[in-house]
Amino acid sequence: MNSTGKSARLDRIGTDGKLVTIPMDHGITLGAVEGLKDIESTIDAVTRGGADAVLTQKGIAPRVHPNKNGKGYIVHLNASTTIGPDANDKRRTGTVEEAVRAGADAVSFHINVGSDHEPDQLADLSRVTDEADRLGIPVLAMAYARGPGVDEHDARNLGHAVRLAEEAGADVVKTAYSGDSERFEHVVESTARPVIIAGGSPQGDLATLEAVQGAMDAGAKGVSMGRTVFQHDDPKAISEAVAAVVHDDAAPADALDAAGL
Numbered sequence: 001m002n003s004t005g006k007s008a009r010l011d012r013i014g015t016d017g018k019l020v021t022i023p024m025d026h027g028i029t030l031g032a033v034e035g036l037k038d039i040e041s042t043i044d045a046v047t048r049g050g051a052d053a054v055l056t057q058k059g060i061a062p063r064v065h066p067n068k069n070g071k072g073y074i075v076h077l078n079a080s081t082t083i084g085p086d087a088n089d090k091r092r093t094g095t096v097e098e099a100v101r102a103g104a105d106a107v108s109f110h111i112n113v114g115s116d117h118e119p120d121q122l123a124d125l126s127r128v129t130d131e132a133d134r135l136g137i138p139v140l141a142m143a144y145a146r147g148p149g150v151d152e153h154d155a156r157n158l159g160h161a162v163r164l165a166e167e168a169g170a171d172v173v174k175t176a177y178s179g180d181s182e183r184f185e186h187v188v189e190s191t192a193r194p195v196i197i198a199g200g201s202p203q204g205d206l207a208t209l210e211a212v213q214g215a216m217d218a219g220a221k222g223v224s225m226g227r228t229v230f231q232h233d234d235p236k237a238i239s240e241a242v243a244a245v246v247h248d249d250a251a252p253a254d255a256l257d258a259a260g261l
Contacts, residue, residue, distance in 0.1 A: 002171075005136025010171065012105040013053040013072035013138070019172070019196055019222035020243050021074065021140075022046045022229050023055040023108075028079040028093070035230035042230050043067040049236035050243025053105070055140075055224070058094045061102035074106045074140060075099035077128060078121075088115040088146055092124055096131040107132055108140040108174075113161040114147030122168060129169030140224070141170035142198075152176055155183040159190035166191040174198055174224045181214035188219035199225030205238065205261055209252035212245045222246050237261050 013019060024043070027036050035042050043054050044067045053072030056064055057079065064073055077099065078090040090110045099107045109128050111121040125141060132139045143165040145157035155178040165173040170193060177197045178184045188195050197215045199208065208228050215223070223242060232238040241259040244250035250258070 003133075003136045006133075006138050006171065009072075009105045009136065010138050013074060014222065015052050015247055017194070017221060018246050019053065019194070019224070020051050020239070020246050021053045021055055021072075021174075021196070021222070021224040022051045022239070023074075023076070023224055023226040024060075024230055025055055025057050025076040025079065026226055026230075027060070028057055029081055029087070033231070035227075035232075035235070039063055040067045042235055044069065045236040046229055046239040047071040049239025050247070051229075051239050052222075052243075055108055058098050058102045058104075061104075065103055072105045073103060074108050075102055075104040076108045076110070078110055078124065086117075088112045089117045090121060096128060096135055096137055100135060100137065104137070106138040106140055106171075108142060109170075110142040110144070111161075111165070112144055112146040113164055114145055114150035114157065116147065118147070122164070125165070125168045125170070133169065138171040139169065140172045140174060141165035141168070142174045142224070143170075144176060144198075153178050155186045158184075158187045162187055162191045162193070162195055166193045172196065172221075176200065177211050177215055181218045184215055184218035184220070194221035196220060196222040196224050199223065199228035201227065205232075205241070205256055206252055208238075209241060209245050209255055212242060213252055216246060216249070234261065 143161040244255040
């Protein structure tokens with residue numbers, strides 16, 4: 001159910017129904033990598049640059065609020081590490097109520113569709129959406145096609161992942177980009193929820209923006225880009241460029257020029 005509170009909070013994490021979200025929850029996954037040690041400066045830079053919202057784990061909330069320049073805040077509710085036994089085994093790190101206490105406008109949850117952990121993660125996502133619905137909090141599901149023998153960029157697999165997220169009650173769905181606009185149309189058409197794409201490993205500024213443009217052309221509603229932005233030499237400028245493509249339909253090369261990149 002899309003309550004008044006949920007609608008109001010969705011407005012806080014986007015602009016006119018489109019979203020530029022910068023996830024910075026990687027401190028659990030990867031450690032205090034470049035861009036996350038002084039997370040305060042990074043949050044300030046990306047939100048001044050055009051990000052609609054930032055995303056962290058609940059414990060980072062005190063470092064977020066003074067530096068997000070009035071933009072939205074999403075708290076992520078599960079995690080794993082790269083040094084643990086299985087990076088796909090995302091476990092709960094918080095509740096929706098804890099996220100609300102931390103000042104979140106929305107919560108997010110990661111599920112690896114096709115992994116050995118899919119059943120537990122699906123059950124957990126369903127519980128999160130129920131908790132969130134009672135409190136009027138939007139849920140961003142990070143639904144990836146990941147597991148033994150699973151092609152992470154196959155449009156059919158991605159379409160299944162985003163549909164699963166909607167069926168479990170998510171309000172917005174993040175997934176990987178299929179690599180071209182035509183195939184990604186199937187992914188967007190697989191759900192009535194807004195679909196946004198992940199950034200993945202940085203591939204260069206122009207390639208990044210061309211992927212964003214391709215996804216938007218296919219009907220996506222924005223992006224959720226972490227390392228591509230927070231590990232960039234100029235997080236503010238790349239945020240400006242991504243926001244120009246998402247919100248203003250700028251051509252990638254023009255967006256880079258305008259941002260000084």
